[in-house]
Amino acid sequence: MTEPLLIPCPHCNGLNRIPGERLGDSPKCGRCKSPVLLNTPFELKQGDYASQIKGDLPLLIDVWADWCGPCKSFAPIFEQAAKQLSGRCRLAKLDSEANQQLAGQLGIRSIPSLILFRNGREVARQSGAFPLQQLLEWLRSQGI
Ligand SMILES: [Zn+2]
Incomplete structure (x- = not known):
C-alpha cells in the first residue's frame, strides 16, 4: 500500500485522494466523475489557479498568448509532453x-x-520554447 496522493480535478477543482497504485487505472473525480488524470494539457483560468497548484503531482504551466509565434510552435511539443508525463x-x-x-x-x-x-509552491521556471527532449530533460532534473 502506498500513501494516497492528493490530486486536484482539472474540471471542477475538487481535491481527490488517489492511492498511488490506482494512478494507472484512469481514476475518476469523486465530485464530478470526470477523469482526474489527463494525457492532454488543460486550460487554466485565474479562478482555478489556487486549487490547481496544490496536490502531490507537480503542475507545469505553459504561459502563452495567441499573438505569440513561438508559443504556437511550442504548443504541439507541450501536448506531446502531456502524453508522455501522464500520471x-x-x-x-x-x-x-x-x-x-x-x-x-x-x-x-x-x-x-x-x-x-509542487505542493502549492513554485519550484522551477524557464522562458522560451524548447524541443521535447530538452523539456523532458529539464523536468527529469526536477525529479519528474
Ligand atoms: Zn471533478
Missing part, C-alpha cells in the same frame, strides 16, 4: 491575455514561460 506531472496552459491579472501576479516578462509547481 507523473499535470500540464496546464495559461492564456496570459485572458488572465492578465494572474500573469502579472506570476511576474511573467516573456512568453512562452514554463512554471513548475
Whole structure:
C-alpha cells in the first residue's frame, strides 16, 4: 500500500485522494466523475489557479498568448509532453491575455514561460520554447 496522493480535478477543482497504485487505472473525480488524470494539457483560468497548484503531482504551466509565434510552435511539443508525463506531472496552459491579472501576479516578462509547481509552491521556471527532449530533460532534473 502506498500513501494516497492528493490530486486536484482539472474540471471542477475538487481535491481527490488517489492511492498511488490506482494512478494507472484512469481514476475518476469523486465530485464530478470526470477523469482526474489527463494525457492532454488543460486550460487554466485565474479562478482555478489556487486549487490547481496544490496536490502531490507537480503542475507545469505553459504561459502563452495567441499573438505569440513561438508559443504556437511550442504548443504541439507541450501536448506531446502531456502524453508522455501522464500520471507523473499535470500540464496546464495559461492564456496570459485572458488572465492578465494572474500573469502579472506570476511576474511573467516573456512568453512562452514554463512554471513548475509542487505542493502549492513554485519550484522551477524557464522562458522560451524548447524541443521535447530538452523539456523532458529539464523536468527529469526536477525529479519528474
Ligand atoms: Zn471533478
